[in-house]
Amino acid sequence: MRTNPNKTLSIAVFSGKGGVGKSSLSANLGFCLSESGQRCLLMDCDLGLANLDVLLGISSEITIQDLLTLDITAQSIVQPVAPNLDLLPAASGVPELVEMDEDQRALLLKKLEPIISEYAFLILDMAAGLNPTLLSMARAAAKRIVVLTPEPTSLTDAYAVIKVLSTKADIRDFLILVNQVADREEAQTTHRRLDAAVEKFLGFKTHYLGMVRSDPNMGKAVAKQQALMRFAPESPAAEDIRVLAERLRSLRTALMPELIDKPALANF
Template sequence: MNMRTNRTLSVSVLSGKGGVGKSNIALNLGYCMFRGGFPLLLMDCDLGLANLDVLMGVAPENNMQNLLDSDMDPREIAVHIEPGGFDFLPAASGVPELVEMDSDLRAMLFRKLDPLFTGYDYLFMDIGAGINPTVLAFGAMTHVRLIIVTPEPTSLTDSYALMKVLATQHGVRDFHVIVNQVEDKREEEITFRRLAAACDKFLGFTPHLLGGIRHDRMVTESVRKQKPLLKMAPGSPAAQDMFALAVKLQRMRVSLRDKIADGPFLTETKSFF
């Protein structure tokens, strides 16, 4: 599936397991990009268990299920979170049939979404945790993949499994790791080295470290208040760390400018099996 070309960098935000802060990071990195002057569409791709709307305190009237079930214009579904270019595309919650999308349904979804993508510098896809086929297909589509991990052994094990399956089934070997909820730079580096060593030894590639985010009580407070941390407490340690990650992402977008211009928004890959 090829889609119209423009300046948009597509970024998937993934994790091997839930509870690592993936959706919150997607929201805050997106908000940071918007505040930096880069129009952004944040797409909730956890199609059966959507929660980005809760994090932002919005109650969308429509979602992607409406798009699949009708001829509704995708611009009617998008929610304008902030004027000037921070938009949100909500998913459905509690709709199990959306979790296991086949390739035809995915193609139809993105064909309908195609007109919405123009005009954004970034498309952020917050994808469900785990390794189900829809997660893998969405993760393989984007220009950039961000893998969110924490220092917990289960997070590292599950993230390794996610990268392994994406590599073996979709030929994807380019990943950028964000280590969340660390105490300091040392814990960030130790955690990443453990994951990178396993990938290098058993998968034949090494992921890239994008950076870490410190443990910060203000993150929990921002979730309770349903506001982006970057908006509520921009001077907090975690907010500063996410700002630094956003700067690195923008540098990446500049370095990939030719690739973005010459290729599609998203590419439908085919499983090797």
């Protein structure tokens, strides 16, 4: 019997193409959850083009990649961002580590395990597109969010990612987050289009998680290297992110009976 039942909800944030808002949303969802008292760990899994540290105004010398090559613990690379919010930063432009082999993945997981259990949420900010490492991380996480925007190319790219994850990793459980929308109607229409394609060609349904409106404050916050929730807490996008964070909290509560029997991050 496990002496420490798992209480961490791990969520991997995907998209088909870059620039749809994965990192901004991961960072701000983490911020929002932490403000409501939930301990949250952000992990920058974009090992080729990391930027969560920049978004949050953190500079770090040692990164996730160093866990694989140096005799150090995960605890030693954790960066505090705000009360209840920590970051596992990655280095940019280390192409040889974008694709880890099985031994490296096992080592990373072994080093991460002792710290993950300290958190209510683990948010994995993924790279755009998919490689074998991202596929196995997708499988390892308890839940997956796919971010897309209403642009037609974003829709086809989101469909492509869902197709690969379902055919190659046997995943059929996706939460859809539509970013940069004018209003709720546009978000729901976008989700319906994606869902119709997934149902027709892949044979299952996706779940609508919610939407974030297009908001110039998002870009302004990035320029200031601040979370939007700090920079403009009353802005439309911040309001939407609070609603999403609340849904994730309810989701964690609802999933708790299933989570306790599993590791926070399954083998990847």
